[in-house]
Amino acid sequence: MKRSLILCSIFVTFVGSLSADDGFHPVKCPGAYPNxxxxxxxxxxxxxxWSFTDRLLKTDREGTILANVPADNHQGDPCYRDGKLYVAVNLGAFNQPAGKADSWVYVFDGGDLKLLSKHPVPEVVHGAGGIAIHDEKFIVVGGLPNDIKENYLYEYDESFHFQKRHVLASGHTHLGIQTAEYANGFWWFGCYGTPQVMLKADENFKLVGKWEFDCSLGITGTPDGTLFVARGKRTPEKLNDGELLRAIADEKTGLRVIP
Structure with a gap:
């Protein structure tokens, strides 16, 4: 009997630990926001x-808000590195000829979202709209004028010294690139449009895929190789919500959302 009780206790503890640490999963961001x-x-x-243009939120995996702060407009797609949140910011115009954007990277504490520093990235001449990191380098993406038939990816070191502008042979995408992520050995980029477009590139930024798939509000990978995409809709009160959905590979659409 004693042995059975011990085994039962071990089993309950094991199951409990699994349910308490089941990784990231689809979740809604609480609330709705003006932008x-x-x-x-x-x-x-x-x-x-979660970056809502002029507000940043941090939630746990269940969607409970842990931090919620106002932010300069326009905060774009973020990335995380070593306890800090990095956000691409444009205080000027998007999608215009060089000289009208005012591009920055803001750095926030990953715990309480306190603003720690700001770094100018003037090379992002059409407006900084997103940021991702891989192999000790940050890649900033952003806007694009209507007459340009390729996208640009701006590489910075960890101190935000400009290194190189990469050309992505994607053809024109509406308003450039909105979101960026490096996951599972590839770069993933989300673009606006009707329909929205997803771009996939190898480590050297060679385009390997282009599909009609919406990850224009966010795409992120997790350590176990799972990809999540963000979606959002306008509420009857004319506010905006957000949610995170799981996605898997699909031959026709690049990725597809699953329950």
């Missing part, structure tokens, strides 16, 4: 970050 969702990322452990 729409621009991007999402995670800290790879237990938190999700």
């Amino acid at each position: 729409h969702l621009q991007g999402v990322c995670t800290n790879d452990r237990d938190a999700i970050y």
Whole structure:
């Protein structure tokens, strides 16, 4: 009997630990906001970050708000690195000829979302709209004038010294690139349009896929290889909500959302 009780206790503890640490899963961001969702990322452990243009939120994996702060307009797609949240910011015009944007990267504390520093990235001449990191380098994406038939990816080191502008042979995408993520050995980029477009590139930024799939409000990978995309809609009160959905590979659409 004693042995049975011990085994039962071990089993309950094991099951409990699984349910308490079941990783990231589809979740809604609480509340609704005046401006729409621009991007999402995670800290790879237990938190999700949501950028709503002029507001940043941090939630746990269940959607409970842990931090909620106002932010300069226009905050774009974020990324996370070593306890800090990095957000692409444009204080000027998007999608215009060089000289009208005012592009920055803002750095926030990953815990309480306190603003820590600001870094100018003037090379992003059409407006900084998103940021991702891989292999010790940040890649900033952004707007695009109507007459340009390729996208630009701006590489910075960890101190935000400009390194190089990469050309992505994607053809024109409406308003450039909105979201960016490196996951599972590839770069993923979300673009506006009717319909929306997703771009996929290898580590050297060679385009390997282009599909009609919507990840224009956010795409993020997790350590176990799962991809999530963000979606949002306008509420009857003319506010904007957001949610995170799981996605898997699909031959026709690049990715597809699953329950």
